[in-house]
Amino acid sequence: MATPESDGFVRSFARGLRVIEAMGHSGPHTVASVAVATGLPRTVVRRIALTLCELGYAAITPDKGLRLTPKVLSLGMTYLTSLPFWGHAQRVLETVCLQLRESCALAVLQGHEVVYVLRIPSAKVMSPRLGMGSHLPIHATSPGRVLLAHQSPAFRDAYFAQADLRALTPLTLTDRAALTQQLEAVQRTGHAWVAGEFDLQVCGLSVPIHDEHRHVVAALSANLLVAEFDQARAEKEVLPALSAAAQQLSGLAPSFLAPAV
The missing domain is CATH 3.30.450.40 (GAF domain)
Known part of the structure; x- marks a missing residue:
């Protein structure tokens, strides 16, 4: 099993999952609030959030906040329902x-x-x-x-x-x-x-x-x-x-x- 110290551990991927998990809790969410929840630097959270938005897993709200989209359900539900x-x-x-x-x-x-x-x-x-x-x-x-x-x-x-x-x-x-x-x-x-x-x-x-x-x-x-x-x-x-x-x-x-x- 990969650990944070092993060669098989992908740090950027792990950080992305932490951001998704943090945004999965009740909001509202901002880059600052997600950074606090995950312990990650704001610059890292911002890059991950923008990537999630580009891929359709997150969106920017009218008040410049962040939210997940229903697309995140596809990450697990396709497997579970099978x-x-x-x-x-x-x-x-x-x-x-x-x-x-x-x-x-x-x-x-x-x-x-x-x-x-x-x-x-x-x-x-x-x-x-x-x-x-x-x-x-x-x-x-x-x-x-x-x-x-x-x-x-x-x-x-x-x-x-x-x-x-x-x-x-x-x-x-x-x-x-x-x-x-x-x-x-x-x-x-x-x-x-x-x-x-x-x-x-x-x-x-x-x-x-x-x-x-x-x-x-x-x-x-x-x-x-x-x-x-x-x-x-x-x-x-x-x-x-x-x-x-x-x-x-x-x-x-x-x-x-x-x-x-």
Whole structure:
């Protein structure tokens, strides 16, 4: 594997990817803000941004800011949609979404966040608006807790040593001991319930998805409204359908969805 010190490491390419990742987060973005986010010199960021604009992966906004264009989706989605699992997962999520009449999503770990790799929205209006590619904090979301609960103790220790456990609402758990208790509960029950910790109006129920080796590589979640669901109702009305859908996906999920360790 190439490292920053090896001959096989292409520094300019790595810098370009860092700029794309930084611009993928909520904006607005400028050369200066991307330089701060990436730690790269402004002159380097400017050259990369202009290159991305020339290739159609980025654009300059009317106020002279920067934004990514939908073309960036082609970098990964062509490959993902070619996988048999992806078409199957799409159909399974569409079915459970129609059955529950709630938004459902498939999420994986990426660094200190979870990322939606597939999401089927319901007709209900939720805030914040989330979609495929959205990044969410691990500690304050149900898919994050399901995924973290099934990682190795060493992985969890490294996460807690580096993660920013900030309070996103007055209900967000930020204490490691309290979060560890929640992870232990996930291991016992096989699902995670989080209410009002990422957004006061939203709660979530998530279950794990395994690869063929029984490793948890993804989480299937239902996004619900706090005004309509408490934990007892969600576990009674939502969990059975969610668990059945997860069983249809487990064993078929590709191992590369697991986080790098």
